Amino acid sequence: MGGDFGPSHLVAGAIMALKEYPHIEKLFLVGDPPQIEAELKKHNFTDARIDIVHSTQVVDMSDKAWSAVRRKKDSSISRAVDLVKRGDADAVVSAGHTGAAVAACTIKLRTLEGVDRPGIAAVLPTETNVFVLIDAGANIDARPEHLLQYAIMGSVYSRHVLHYKNPTVGLISLGDEDVKGTEKTKEVFQMLKRTSLNFVGNIEGRHLFEDPVEVVVCDGFVGNVILKTCESIAVAIFTWLKHELMRSAKRKIGAFLAKNAFLEIKDKTNYEEYGGSPLLGVNGICIIAHGASTPLAIKNALRVAAESIEQQVNPHIVEEIRRYHEKAATLEPALT
Amino acid sequence: MGGDFGPSHLVAGAIMALKEYPHIEKLFLVGDPPQIEAELKKHNFTDARIDIVHSTQVVDMSDKAWSAVRRKKDSSISRAVDLVKRGDADAVVSAGHTGAAVAACTIKLRTLEGVDRPGIAAVLPTETNVFVLIDAGANIDARPEHLLQYAIMGSVYSRHVLHYKNPTVGLISLGDEDVKGTEKTKEVFQMLKRTSLNFVGNIEGRHLFEDPVEVVVCDGFVGNVILKTCESIAVAIFTWLKHELMRSAKRKIGAFLAKNAFLEIKDKTNYEEYGGSPLLGVNGICIIAHGASTPLAIKNALRVAAESIEQQVNPHIVEEIRRYHEKAATLEPALT
Numbered sequence: 001m002g003g004d005f006g007p008s009h010l011v012a013g014a015i016m017a018l019k020e021y022p023h024i025e026k027l028f029l030v031g032d033p034p035q036i037e038a039e040l041k042k043h044n045f046t047d048a049r050i051d052i053v054h055s056t057q058v059v060d061m062s063d064k065a066w067s068a069v070r071r072k073k074d075s076s077i078s079r080a081v082d083l084v085k086r087g088d089a090d091a092v093v094s095a096g097h098t099g100a101a102v103a104a105c106t107i108k109l110r111t112l113e114g115v116d117r118p119g120i121a122a123v124l125p126t127e128t129n130v131f132v133l134i135d136a137g138a139n140i141d142a143r144p145e146h147l148l149q150y151a152i153m154g155s156v157y158s159r160h161v162l163h164y165k166n167p168t169v170g171l172i173s174l175g176d177e178d179v180k181g182t183e184k185t186k187e188v189f190q191m192l193k194r195t196s197l198n199f200v201g202n203i204e205g206r207h208l209f210e211d212p213v214e215v216v217v218c219d220g221f222v223g224n225v226i227l228k229t230c231e232s233i234a235v236a237i238f239t240w241l242k243h244e245l246m247r248s249a250k251r252k253i254g255a256f257l258a259k260n261a262f263l264e265i266k267d268k269t270n271y272e273e274y275g276g277s278p279l280l281g282v283n284g285i286c287i288i289a290h291g292a293s294t295p296l297a298i299k300n301a302l303r304v305a306a307e308s309i310e311q312q313v314n315p316h317i318v319e320e321i322r323r324y325h326e327k328a329a330t331l332e333p334a335l336t
Numbered sequence: 337m338g339g340d341f342g343p344s345h346l347v348a349g350a351i352m353a354l355k356e357y358p359h360i361e362k363l364f365l366v367g368d369p370p371q372i373e374a375e376l377k378k379h380n381f382t383d384a385r386i387d388i389v390h391s392t393q394v395v396d397m398s399d400k401a402w403s404a405v406r407r408k409k410d411s412s413i414s415r416a417v418d419l420v421k422r423g424d425a426d427a428v429v430s431a432g433h434t435g436a437a438v439a440a441c442t443i444k445l446r447t448l449e450g451v452d453r454p455g456i457a458a459v460l461p462t463e464t465n466v467f468v469l470i471d472a473g474a475n476i477d478a479r480p481e482h483l484l485q486y487a488i489m490g491s492v493y494s495r496h497v498l499h500y501k502n503p504t505v506g507l508i509s510l511g512d513e514d515v516k517g518t519e520k521t522k523e524v525f526q527m528l529k530r531t532s533l534n535f536v537g538n539i540e541g542r543h544l545f546e547d548p549v550e551v552v553v554c555d556g557f558v559g560n561v562i563l564k565t566c567e568s569i570a571v572a573i574f575t576w577l578k579h580e581l582m583r584s585a586k587r588k589i590g591a592f593l594a595k596n597a598f599l600e601i602k603d604k605t606n607y608e609e610y611g612g613s614p615l616l617g618v619n620g621i622c623i624i625a626h627g628a629s630t631p632l633a634i635k636n637a638l639r640v641a642a643e644s645i646e647q648q649v650n651p652h653i654v655e656e657i658r659r660y661h662e663k664a665a666t667l668e669p670a671l672t
Contacts, residue, residue: 172561183477205562208564210571210572221558222561226561229542231541232542232543233565236462237601253593255590257589257590258581258591
């Protein structure tokens with residue numbers, strides 16, 4: 001029921017996914033049955049794998065995340081997470097209130113062993129590849145140990161889903177040197193240095209796309225600002241360019257001839273292709289889709305959910321964090 | 337002596353400014369005289385308005401800001417700020433270590449009456465205009481009252497230098513609603529609502545360029561990340577586009593015909609045109625130029641310095657903050 005367009009884009013995306021991915025065994029559509037059925041009818045689509053689950057409430061964008069989950073017990077996000085909790089579903093995809101999805105998963109599914117707070121891992125494009133930005137907005141008051149856990153979880157996701165062998169990890173700060181940053185980032189820097197992660201040090205916003213690392217670690221406030229700023233400026237540049245290109249006949253012809261170049265870049269900077277961002281660290285798979293998701297974006301979010309299940313992201317996270325603590329325990333006596 | 341290119345770009349920019357702005361009465365070049373003289377000689381330039389001031393030390397990028405100012409008493413930034421303190425100069429421009437410039441100004445010039453912490457006001461382009469982002473990195477552990485002061489100072493700069501009549505002010509947060517954000521941003525939201533500023537509420541990164549306000553308020557860590565991310569993604573998009581445009585003869589012809597459109601956008605997103613960012617809130621004018629400043633950027637930074645003096649930015653800031661406190665004092669009894 002969530003997202004800027006309600007069930008219409010969600011159902012259309014679900015239909016695309018069912019057509020394209022035969023290995024989806026069952027797809028629950030959670031919300032108001034008449035609205036969902038009407039959307040299915042629009043597409044003249046029936047599939048035995050679809051199961052409509054009734055819920056009567058919706059979390060509004062103006063609701064406070066945690067209290068909405070506690071008060072609206074019959075909201076679509078709560079009911080969807082319940083399916084994962086009971087083991088009826090392996091993953092949940094939401095385009096609704098991000099905070100409510102995070103709260104519902106944290107309350108109902110709990111965090112994985114060794115993880116204190118879940119983090120959203122957004123995937124962003126560079127010229128030749130992609131990188132993971134974690135946390136993109138789940139946890140806005142992160143403590144140093146949360147950032148350490150994000151680095152580990154982001155590395156696992158990068159390795160097992162994006163197939164980087166030994167992903168480089170960078171910490172967002174205000175300069176390359178370890179003396180720069182806030183008290184918090186300085187503490188995280190020291191913690192990351194002691195892990196077996198491929199930690200390359202502090203990075204600044206200016207390195208994000210020019211000299212990219214494969215996992216970018218920051219707190220949820222900063223990560224969310226980075227994500228939204230990137231979207232905003234990419235859209236702005238293409239809009240300006242379009243207007244400039246339409247200002248003379250000569251430019252229009254040029255734009256026509258070079259059209260494919262623009263389209264390729266536009267695709268690259270289009271979040272729809274990446275579909276959704278996994279909420280890493282909860283005991284289940286949750287994919288956060290963009291509020292303005294198109295059907296294509298929803299289809300890709302369902303693909304990301306399937307990949308996260310198939311690649312066993314969660315067992316790998318638990319294993320990596322266990323290993324980190326073992327190593328830390330061995331080092332501890334030497335440090336004191 | 338600062339900046340990625342040392343005296344060469346700085347002296348070249350100073351020469352451009354002296355040629356273009358006859359109302360500059362005197363221009364001090366602070367640093368190592370032989371190096372500065374060699375640069376002047378390269379351009380075969382002499383001007384009675386140039387005064388070379390000797391200093392023997394340079395703050396390195398790896399130095400800690402506050403201790404560098406205390407230890408390196410004869411650094412070029414310290415000597416330059418001394419000129420402002422003594423009233424020999426009205427403004428200082430630096431392309432060196434930003435933190436050291438902030439520290440030197442704060443220690444030597446002190447803050448303006450009513451201002452607790454200075455903030456860097458970066459000017460960023462939108463399609464049709466520009467906006468001020470404050471703080472772009474002076475103060476990474478800002479308290480709510482600092483953000484309030486940034487809003488007031490940013491509005492003054494926007495009104496008197498950028499000539500917006502009644503600049504709109506937005507607070508960077510994670511959603512439009514006042515219930516969203518950290519404890520800090522929620523407190524600032526309430527403070528800003530009670531001012532006579534044209535406060536429009538919370539804004540997200542996605543509004544920065546699509547639905548821009550004229551003054552964007554955030555702490556220095558977030559502001560610095562926004563600034564650097566914007567630079568990085570603009571450069572990345574143009575690089576990708578260039579590579580895509582070179583991939584076929586047809587695209588190359590298209591790119592050639594549409595060349596001026598690209599150049600206009602590139603100029604718009606080019607920080608060189610904006611020159612430098614004023615450090616607002618110190619008792620003197622300080623312009624922070626980009627470390628990679630070209631001579632053109634330095635010339636424009638000197639222009640921004642001249643404008644800040646001419647438009648009486650500092651007296652206006654003092655006046656606005658005084659007015660805010662008077663209003664707050666009148667409201668106080670009603671609130672208790």
